[in-house]
Amino acid sequence: MKKKVFIIGSGFSSLSAACYLAKYGFDVSIFEKNDSFGGRARQFKTNGYTFDMGPSWYWMPDVFDRFFEDFNKKSSDLYEIKKLDPGYKVFFKNNESVLISSDVNKITDTFENIEKGSGSKLRKFLEQAKDNYELAVKDMLYKMPGFSILELINIKTILKFNLFLTNINKQVNGLFRNEKLRSILKFPVLFLGAKPSNTPAFYNFMNYADFGLGTWQPKNGFYDVVKSMIMIAKEQGVKLNKNSNVDKINIDSGSVKSITVNGKKLDCDFLVSGADYAHTESLIDKKFRQYSDSYWNKRVWSPSSLLFYIGIKKRLKNLNHHNLFFDTSFEKHSNEIYSEPNWPKDPLFYVNLTSKTYKHTAPKGHENCFILIPIATNLNDSEQVREKYFDMVLDRMEKLTKQKIRGFIDFKRSYCIKDFEEDYNSFGGNAYGLANTLLQTAFLRPKLKSKKVKKLYFSGQLTVPGPGVPPAIVSGKLVANIIKNEGIIR
Numbered sequence: 001m002k003k004k005v006f007i008i009g010s011g012f013s014s015l016s017a018a019c020y021l022a023k024y025g026f027d028v029s030i031f032e033k034n035d036s037f038g039g040r041a042r043q044f045k046t047n048g049y050t051f052d053m054g055p056s057w058y059w060m061p062d063v064f065d066r067f068f069e070d071f072n073k074k075s076s077d078l079y080e081i082k083k084l085d086p087g088y089k090v091f092f093k094n095n096e097s098v099l100i101s102s103d104v105n106k107i108t109d110t111f112e113n114i115e116k117g118s119g120s121k122l123r124k125f126l127e128q129a130k131d132n133y134e135l136a137v138k139d140m141l142y143k144m145p146g147f148s149i150l151e152l153i154n155i156k157t158i159l160k161f162n163l164f165l166t167n168i169n170k171q172v173n174g175l176f177r178n179e180k181l182r183s184i185l186k187f188p189v190l191f192l193g194a195k196p197s198n199t200p201a202f203y204n205f206m207n208y209a210d211f212g213l214g215t216w217q218p219k220n221g222f223y224d225v226v227k228s229m230i231m232i233a234k235e236q237g238v239k240l241n242k243n244s245n246v247d248k249i250n251i252d253s254g255s256v257k258s259i260t261v262n263g264k265k266l267d268c269d270f271l272v273s274g275a276d277y278a279h280t281e282s283l284i285d286k287k288f289r290q291y292s293d294s295y296w297n298k299r300v301w302s303p304s305s306l307l308f309y310i311g312i313k314k315r316l317k318n319l320n321h322h323n324l325f326f327d328t329s330f331e332k333h334s335n336e337i338y339s340e341p342n343w344p345k346d347p348l349f350y351v352n353l354t355s356k357t358y359k360h361t362a363p364k365g366h367e368n369c370f371i372l373i374p375i376a377t378n379l380n381d382s383e384q385v386r387e388k389y390f391d392m393v394l395d396r397m398e399k400l401t402k403q404k405i406r407g408f409i410d411f412k413r414s415y416c417i418k419d420f421e422e423d424y425n426s427f428g429g430n431a432y433g434l435a436n437t438l439l440q441t442a443f444l445r446p447k448l449k450s451k452k453v454k455k456l457y458f459s460g461q462l463t464v465p466g467p468g469v470p471p472a473i474v475s476g477k478l479v480a481n482i483i484k485n486e487g488i489i490r
C-alpha cells in the first residue's frame with residue numbers, strides 16, 4: 001500500500017510538493033481552506049475583468065521550466081507567455097521616467113545617457129550578478145534544504161565570501177551616483193522582502209534575473225501557472241480538496257497520526273504544511289512547537305501590502321504593463337516598513353495593467369489595473385485608511401500620467417492586512433513571508449522538517465529558500481526529496 005501524505009494549503013509550494021511526492025509513489029491529498037486553489041496567487045473574475053490577486057512579476061523563467069521538465073512538459077506547451085518589452089517603466093519626481101528595455105544593451109545605453117560611465121559599470125556589475133545567479137539559483141538552491149551551514153560552504157561560495165559581508169545598498173551606491181539608477185538597481189531585491197541595506201550583495205543575482213532574463217507574462221495571468229501545476233498534480237493522482245480547513249494536527253508518541261479537517265479526523269503517514277509556518281505550529285500542542293511567539297515577533301518580516309483591484313472604463317495612456325512610482329523617498333518608505341513600522345507618509349507604489357499586454361483580461365476599451373502599496377505588517381487596517389491611500393495614489397497617478405482616472409472606475413476591491421490574516425492565516429498579515437536577510441538565510445530560516453514532531457514537514461515562503469514564486473516551487477521539491485529519502489515507499 002502506498003504511504004499517505006497530506007498537504008495543507010494549495011499555494012505554489014504545496015502544489016510543487018504534491019506533484020513530486022505523487023511522482024515518487026506516495027498517495028497525496030491536498031487540503032485547502034479557501035474555495036479556490038493557488039494560495040496567494042489566486043485569481044478572481046468579475047464584470048469581464050480577470051485579476052491575479054498576488055504575484056504578477058514572472059521572473060526566473062528557468063525555475064518554472066525546470067519544474068515542468070521534471071514532469072516531461074514544457075511551460076510553452078502549457079501556457080502562452082510573452083517577454084515584455086519594455087519590461088517596466090519607472091516614474092520619478094519632476095515628471096521624469098525611465099523605461100527598462102528587454103534588451104540589456106539598450107538598458108546599458110539608458111544608464112549611460114543618465115550617468116556618464118555608468119554603462120560599462122553596469123555591464124561589469126551584471127557579469128557578477130549572472131555568475132551569482134548561476135551559482136545560487138541554478139546550482140545551490142536545489143541542494144540546500146537548510147539543515148546545516150556546511151551546505152553553504154564550497155569553493156565557489158568561499159570565493160564570494162566578501163559579498164556576504166557587504167550589502168546591496170553599499171554596493172550599488174558605491175558604483176552609481178545617480179539616484180534614479182540607484183533606485184532601479186535596488187528594486188529587484190525588494191522581492192526578497194528586506195531593505196537593500198539589510199540584504200547581502202550576493203543577492204544581486206536578482207539584478208541578473210531582472211535585466212538579464214527579463215520580465216514575462218502568461219496570457220491569462222499568473223494563474224496559468226497554477227492551473228498547469230494543478231493539471232500535473234491531477235495527472236500524478238493527487239487528490240485536491242478545497243473548502244477544507246485543517247483545524248488540528250493530531251500527534252501520538254511524538255509522531256503525526258492524523259489531521260482534523262472541518263471537524264473530521266483523517267489518518268496520514270506524513271504531513272507537509274505549505275500554510276504560514278506560525279499558523280501551522282498553532283495547530284499542534286504547545287510542547288511540540290519549535291518556535292515561540294517571541295521568535296516570530298523578532299523576525300524580519302517581508303512587507304504586507306495594501307492592494308486595489310480596479311476596472312477602468314477607458315484605455316490609459318503613459319502607462320505600461322508594470323509601472324513603479326518611485327517619485328518619493330525610497331529610504332523613508334523602507335524605514336516606515338522596517339525600522340519604525342507605521343503607515344507610510346508618502347509611499348512608493350506599483351501599478352499593474354495586464355490589459356496593456358493581453359487585452360482580453362478587461363472588457364473591450366477598458367483597462368485591468370491593480371495597485372500595490374508595500375506596508376509594514378501588523379498595522380491597524382481599516383476602510384478609512386484604505387480609502388485615504390486610494391485617494392493619495394490616484395492623485396499621484398493622475399498627475400504623473402497626465403490624465404483623469406477618477407470617474408472612469410467601474411469596479412474596485414481593496415485587499416490588505418485583515419484579508420491576508422483571514423484568507424491565509426498569515427502572521428501579522430504578511431504578504432511575502434520572511435525576508436531573506438543575512439541572519440534569515442538558508443540554515444538560519446525555519447526548518448523544512450520539524451525537530452520535535454516526526455513525519456511533520458513544512459514548505460513555502462517562510463522556510464527555505466525564501467519568498468517569491470520560484471523559491472516556493474523549489475521549497476516544494478526540497479521537502480518532497482526529504483520525505484522520499486525518509487519514507488519507505490510501497
Ligand SMILES: Cc1cc2nc3c(=O)[nH]c(=O)nc-3n(C[C@H](O)[C@H](O)[C@H](O)COP(=O)(O)OP(=O)(O)OC[C@H]3O[C@@H](n4cnc5c(N)ncnc54)[C@H](O)[C@@H]3O)c2cc1C
Pocket residue numbers: 008009010011012013014031032033034038039040041053054055056057058059244245246247274275276279305307372423424425431432433459460461462467468469470472
Ligand atoms: C500581493 C502579492 C504580490 C506578489 N508578487 C510576486 C511577484 O510578482 N513575483 C513573485 O515571484 N512572487 C510574488 N509574491 C510572492 C508569492 O506569491 C508567494 O511567495 C508564493 O505564492 C507563496 O506560496 P506558498 O506556497 O509559500 O504559500 P501560499 O500561497 O500562502 O499558500 C498557503 C496556502 O495555505 C492555505 N491555508 C492556510 N491555513 C490553512 C489551514 N488551516 N487549512 C487549509 N489550508 C490553509 C492558504 O489558504 C493558502 O492557500 C507576491 C505575493 C503577494 C501576496
